Amino acid sequence: MHFVDAKGLLTGSGGHYGMNIYRGCTHGCIYCDSRSLCYQFAHPFEDVEVKQNAPALLEGALRSKRRRAMIGTGSMSDPYMPCEEQLGLTRRCLEIILKYGFGAAIQTKSDRVLRDIDLLDAIHRAAKCVVQMTLTTWDADLCRIVEPNVCDTQRRVEALKALRARGIPTVVWLTPILPFINDTEANVLAILNACADAGVKGVLCFDMGLTLREGDREYFYAALDKHFPGLRREYVRRYGNAYEVPSPNHGPLMRLFHDFCESRGMLHTPDACFSYLHELPEKHVQMRMFE
Numbered sequence: 605m606h607f608v609d610a611k612g613l614l615t616g617s618g619g620h621y622g623m624n625i626y627r628g629c630t631h632g633c634i635y636c637d638s639r640s641l642c643y644q645f646a647h648p649f650e651d652v653e654v655k656q657n658a659p660a661l662l663e664g665a666l667r668s669k670r671r672r673a674m675i676g677t678g679s680m681s682d683p684y685m686p687c688e689e690q691l692g693l694t695r696r697c698l699e700i701i702l703k704y705g706f707g708a709a710i711q712t713k714s715d716r717v718l719r720d721i722d723l724l725d726a727i728h729r730a731a732k733c734v735v736q737m738t739l740t741t742w743d744a745d746l747c748r749i750v751e752p753n754v755c756d757t758q759r760r761v762e763a764l765k766a767l768r769a770r771g772i773p774t775v776v777w778l779t780p781i782l783p784f785i786n787d788t789e790a791n792v793l794a795i796l797n798a799c800a801d802a803g804v805k806g807v808l809c810f811d812m813g814l815t816l817r818e819g820d821r822e823y824f825y826a827a828l829d830k831h832f833p834g835l836r837r838e839y840v841r842r843y844g845n846a847y848e849v850p851s852p853n854h855g856p857l858m859r860l861f862h863d864f865c866e867s868r869g870m871l872h873t874p875d876a877c878f879s880y881l882h883e884l885p886e887k888h889v890q891m892r893m894f895e
Contacts, residue, residue, distance in 0.1 A: 605652040605687050613661040620674040620709075620882040623662065625693050626681040627653035631713060632753040634827035635780050638680050641819035652687055659696040666704040672731065674884050675701055678711030682754075688716060698723050707732035707884045711777070713754045715763040725770050732884055734805070735767050738777040741786045742794035749831050750786065757795070764802040773805045775877055778861070780814030783842075784835060787812055787851035789860060796864045806871025806880060812857040813850035821845070 605628075614621045628649050629638065639649050647653060655661070677683050683694040698720060701708050708727050710717065717724075717735055727733040737760050741747040747756045764774050776799050781787045792812075799807055816824060828836040843849045851857065865872030871880060 605654050606647065607654045607656045609657045610655040610661060613655065613658055614665045614675070619884075620676065622676045622679055623658070623697070624677065624680045625655055625658045625683055625697060626685060626687070627655070629681050630685055630687075630753055631682060631751060633713075633751045634824055634831075635750070635782060635814050635820070636823070637815060637817070637820050639820045639823050640817045642817065643680070652681070652685065654687065654691065654693070656693075658693050659700060662697050663700050663704075666700060666706060669704075672704070672706050672884060674707040674709050674732065674882055676709040676711065676881070678736070682712050682714060683710060684712045684714035684716035684719075686716075689719075695720050695723065698727065702727050702730060705731055707734075709734045709736065709881045711736040711738070713738045713751065713760065715755045715759050718763055718766055721767065721770055721772070724767070724772050728772050734773050734775055734881055735764075736775045736777060736808075736881070737764055738779070739795050739798070740778070740780060740782075742791050742798075743786075746786060749827075750782070757798075761798045761802055764799075764804060768803045774802065775871075775881060776804050776807045778807050778809040781809075781812045781851055781857070782814055783849060783851045784838065785832065787853050787857065789853075789857065792857055792860060793864070796861065799870065800864075800868045804870060806877045807861070807865055808874060808877045809858070809861055809872070810874060811848075811850055812854035812861075813848065815847055816843075816849055817847055 613623045616622050628645065628651060629636065630650050630652060688694050698708060702723065724733045724735065739757050739760060741750050742757055744756045744758065767774050778795060825836045862872055871877050
């Protein structure tokens with residue numbers, strides 16, 4: 605990893621904001637869209653860029669805002685990579701969010717989020733906190749291939765249950781589902797049953813498939829050559845250089861997904877999930893506006 609002084613941290617305006625404390629990732633997920641060339645990384649993806657002044661930037665930004673809102677993190681780089689254990693920048697930023705009465709929406713694949721469960725609890729009691737966990741592959745052996753440097757799905761479900769036990773709401777990202785790898789009814793149903801058992805608020809799934817673009821595609825195909833010999837040829841034949849790569853089973857799997865979530869009372873459309881993630885309770889907003 606290497607350290608930089610960033611010029612800014614928060615993006616967005618009005619109802620919700622986003623931030624990425626780190627840039628790059630060491631999880632090694634074979635499908636990671638953040639590797640795409642369009643994001644213009646000037647350093648190797650695994651050489652994580654650390655915005656060492658992130659807490660100072662965040663405090664300066666929040667101090668000047670009259671209207672409180674939700675602040676999301678983790679959309680590009682996981683805030684709980686191994687380097688967070690020694691650096692603690694995510695925790696320091698959460699402390700600032702709590703200090704200024706904002707809400708937090710955290711996206712991660714790591715059970716390291718439980719290190720900060722006390723702080724997440726405090727943010728949720730003062731404003732609102734939602735933890736989002738990505739789940740793609742139920743089989744532990746396959747998960748170690750697809751997402752090699754992060755805890756497996758079963759451990760992530762344990763983290764979801766621990767968060768729920770503290771009253772912290774959770775949302776699962778069921779994406780991506782990889783054609784001919786984990787796009788089976790058994791895999792999707794196992795994950796959905798685990799979500800229901802963990803009491804998640806909602807499940808996000810845009811479609812059964814993945815997206816591939818320059819930079820990401822090459823890394824993914826190299827992983828196919830290594831772990832699934834011959835599968836790359838099928839991808840090239842079927843999808844070419846398409847950005848959207850749907851599973852041949854996407855229709856039945858999406859019906860299964862929506863029907864299951866509907867029957868269990870879980871949010872399951874992107875609009876409903878994002879509305880929940882972005883909304884800070886109006887009572888809290890009004891109280892804070894007149895401080």
